[in-house]
Amino acid sequence: MDRINQKLTVLANAAKYDVSCSSSGSKRKNQDKGLGNAEGMGICHSYTEDGRCVSLLKILLTNHCIFDCAYCISRRSNDIQRAAFTVQEVVDLTINFYRRNYIEGLFLSSGIFKNADYTMERLVRIAKDLREIHHFHGYIHLKAIPGASAELLTEAGKYADRLSVNIELPSEESLKRIAPEKNYEEIYTPMNFIREEKQRYTDERKSIKSTPLFVPAGQSTQLIIGASPENDVQILNLADSLYKEQQLKRVYYSAYIPIPTDSRMPNLALPPTLRENRIYQADWLLRFYKFSVHDIVNDLHPNLDYDIDPKLSYALRNRHVFPVNINTAEYEMILRVPGIGVKSAQMIVTSRRFGNVHFDHLKKMGIVTKRAQYFITCPGAPAASIDRHSSQVRQLIQSPELRKKNSQLILFA
């Protein structure tokens, strides 16, 4: 068991830079009294000391790799300890962790050993064993290895709930510079293939009910933030097209963790986590708040404001669309008010059917009136607030700790 423990240390450590942890959105149900159930919302079973969710057993099958991507700890030229699990070891760990309610399932990735197909075949084999021998219906996320054959990807799609191909660098130039053996075509090919296959299965299911599931939780990818010079417009436009054209379920952003042993990489003191956080907030506005990329960043404001969140930043730059009348405005406009989230916007529109919603009601519903007051009108709202100048509002809302935090944001001068 000591050997397994050692392997686990190495291969979990190498996998942790992939930030995806979601286990949501699958439709896989328990059948015939098997083990596990992946339908619906995934669960975070634990949280590491960095505050990140632990939902899946996230490991590499091996960290041996024939490639040399500069941002990656497993790259061939890096002098680190190497290890590899056997198929059975991964299966045993998954089943035994799952039975104890530690995890929702498995997220298996791998360095590339020998070639893409050889690697992909091993990953598929593990998923297949779990499904067919162990009747496991928990969540499985597999990495789709760029360059793997169509047959292997199709098989992977049948066993996995999610497949992902990581783009990592937000522009092809950067990718070529930092990961010379990779290019966008190789990344997009499996992504396109999986998207088309998934569509085919979905169409088929409409006429033939028994059509098996194919990647029911869809695809995701990851972009590294701060390892290359792209600005936030570029990053968010890329994400937007990934959602719209590639129909990805999630784009993850990962603040670059400095591995200062490769001269191709920038030398940051700390990972740019605040920038990552702002990008996540912007991503959220795209997916749930009906914002366009242009609303958030554009040629005039190509980067997100680090002092304040993107929604407030939008509101301060667009005072002409405010104040929003709480009792008459459209739902979409209420959503745009800083301090009002999706749930509270819904509470407002259902409540106002019964009579006027007052400022006091808003407070009780949990709306952050300290923010919202500058952008709304409703009975009882402090009248002077909406006349304040944007720069003043900014001053009033902005928290002093945030101002201090900015020191870590020295990126590409």
Next chain:
Amino acid sequence: MITYVYDGSFEGYLTTVFEIYNRKKNPDGIFTTSTYMPFLMEEKYEVSTNIERAQRVLAGIESKGSKDIAAKIYNVYLSEHPAMEMLLFQYIKLILQKGSAIEHDYRQPEILKVKEINKQIHREVHRMHAFVRFQKTTDNLYYATVTPDFNVLPLIGEHFEKRYSDQHFMIYDSKRNYGLYYDQQQTMMVECGAEQLERQSEFVAEEKVYEALWKNYFQSVNIIERKNVKLHLRHMPKRYWKHLTEKK
């Protein structure tokens, strides 16, 4: 002062609501036999639980309101909130008078409060889904002890049954001294004697191995450069640690 005293069960509570309507005497307080303290100058009415009457009240709530509203009421009952009886009475009165639509008028304090408590209950249910840690006993039982903030065991059985339909398991609430037991056929509520609890603390040899592997995994996926203890604690408050293998 009119006070009603019931036995603490949900059926008892619903019977109380029936009696209030029946006697046309609004309560100034509703207590259970264990929370009741006598007042001077009060008119005390002891409710004897009556399943048929309870069901009539429930049916009334479901038809004037909805099944969903009835579920919300049950959740508030499970919250063990100290003022929950009077709150629920006001809430039920509102629903019976105005119908299910009123449920979305969050300007009403009772509606908002019921929603808030439901949110807390859902969070606790979610935490139980997340933080239960089974240990395999020598009787081949997957056993977990929990001490939830609210009495949520009645709400979590289905979730675990769906996942672990091929394993015996028990989730034991050591604060309220009862557990959910699943025997691969059905889930039931059970109480355990001292002897049985003793047996349930004898684990198979491989248990230690997997616990060690899990702890190791938990350490290995942490990114030291991103350390954020505040966030860690917000997601995993300390009071849950005593049952979490990786934090013990």
